Amino acid sequence: MHELSIVEALIDQVGEELDRAGQRGRVLRLELNIGRLSGVHPDAVRFAFGLLSAGTIVENAEIAIEEPRAACQCHACHARTELDDLVFECPHCGAAEVTIEGGREMTLQSIEIED
Amino acid sequence: MKIVAAKKILKANDQLAAENRGEYDAAGVFAVNVVGSPGSGKTTLLEALFAHLKGRIKPAVIEGDIAGSIDADRMERIGVPVVQINTDGACHLDAVMVASANKELDLSAVDLLFVENVGNLVCTAGFDLGEHLRIIVLSTSEGDDKAVKYPAIFQGSHALFITKIDLLPHLNFNVNRINADMKRLAPNAPVFQVSALRGDGIPVAAEWLAVKVAENHR
Numbered sequence: 001m002h003e004l005s006i007v008e009a010l011i012d013q014v015g016e017e018l019d020r021a022g023q024r025g026r027v028l029r030l031e032l033n034i035g036r037l038s039g040v041h042p043d044a045v046r047f048a049f050g051l052l053s054a055g056t057i058v059e060n061a062e063i064a065i066e067e068p069r070a071a072c073q074c075h076a077c078h079a080r081t082e083l084d085d086l087v088f089e090c091p092h093c094g095a096a097e098v099t100i101e102g103g104r105e106m107t108l109q110s111i112e113i114e115d
Numbered sequence: 116m117k118i119v120a121a122k123k124i125l126k127a128n129d130q131l132a133a134e135n136r137g138e139y140d141a142a143g144v145f146a147v148n149v150v151g152s153p154g155s156g157k158t159t160l161l162e163a164l165f166a167h168l169k170g171r172i173k174p175a176v177i178e179g180d181i182a183g184s185i186d187a188d189r190m191e192r193i194g195v196p197v198v199q200i201n202t203d204g205a206c207h208l209d210a211v212m213v214a215s216a217n218k219e220l221d222l223s224a225v226d227l228l229f230v231e232n233v234g235n236l237v238c239t240a241g242f243d244l245g246e247h248l249r250i251i252v253l254s255t256s257e258g259d260d261k262a263v264k265y266p267a268i269f270q271g272s273h274a275l276f277i278t279k280i281d282l283l284p285h286l287n288f289n290v291n292r293i294n295a296d297m298k299r300l301a302p303n304a305p306v307f308q309v310s311a312l313r314g315d316g317i318p319v320a321a322e323w324l325a326v327k328v329a330e331n332h333r
Binding site for chain 2 (some may be wrong): 002004005006009010012013017018021023025032037038039040086088096098104105106107108109110111112113115
């Protein structure tokens with residue numbers, strides 16, 4: 001359950017961003033990107049957020065999670081395939097000479113606050 | 116109104132990890148994050164490596180465990196300076212915990228620091244502690260499919276130590292399979308096959324580390 005410490009870091013980060021922007025309004029919505037190969041499960045993030053947000057600046061905020069896909073770049077047939085899960089071979093030609101790109105990001109994209 | 120952040124969620128951890136690394140660099144410490152399942156033989160591997168390198172390197176260990184000090188006691192018994200971190204249930208170490216453990220060590224008297232992470236193949240993957248290298252320890256009894264099942268932790272590691280290699284005759288563990296999977300996940304990572312209890316492969320692995328420590332002093 002490393003989602004707990006990730007959500008803890010997220011809540012601290014929202015506080016820092018609000019301070020930086022000089023805002024005090026209630027947080028309505030957070031947009032996150034959690035890549036499909038990041039090893040972090042969106043449902044576990046939502047669960048941890050429910051537990052940890054109580055009594056904080058993000059209490060009752062909606063949390064919207066995008067899950068960017070990874071891509072498999074094949075060095076044999078040069079096909080580029082979007083991926084939901086990790087592969088070890090090119091889905092097109094089966095070659096093992098592939099580079100997996102992206103899908104591991106974990107970012108706070110935006111914070112929506114009450115005007 | 117909407118505030119655009121577009122920042123890594125673990126930015127605070129990553130920043131502190133960079134500070135830890137800076138502290139190690141200033142003191143000439145080569146730091147290694149040791150990850151692997153509970154019971155994979157991380158502590159026994161460290162004992163064997165220290166025995167081989169005795170007198171040649173100045174070691175220290177930060178032990179991360181959910182509770183207790185069994186591993187730290189083992190290090191004390193062989194005379195290695197050690198700091199125990201109890202995570203109180205957390206499934207991984209983070210850069211904050213390691214930063215506070217660093218304060219308990221005399222880093223100027225250390226040239227190889229192992230940070231033995233909590234036994235876990237999932238949660239430890241995402242947290243930079245400030246190490247120079249991450250090594251993953253996998254015992255033969257865990258099975259040869261672990262790299263495929265837990266790719267993130269293998270992908271980000273710089274070397275694989277296959278432990279309990281003396282058990283191979285009793286197991287259905289295909290060394291070629293894990294080698295091939297590791298080659299795809301971390302093409303530049305060397306793979307060491309060791310038995311820490313019997314000593315197989317320990318000299319080769321220890322010398323590889325000794326070279327890393329020497330390079331770090333240059």
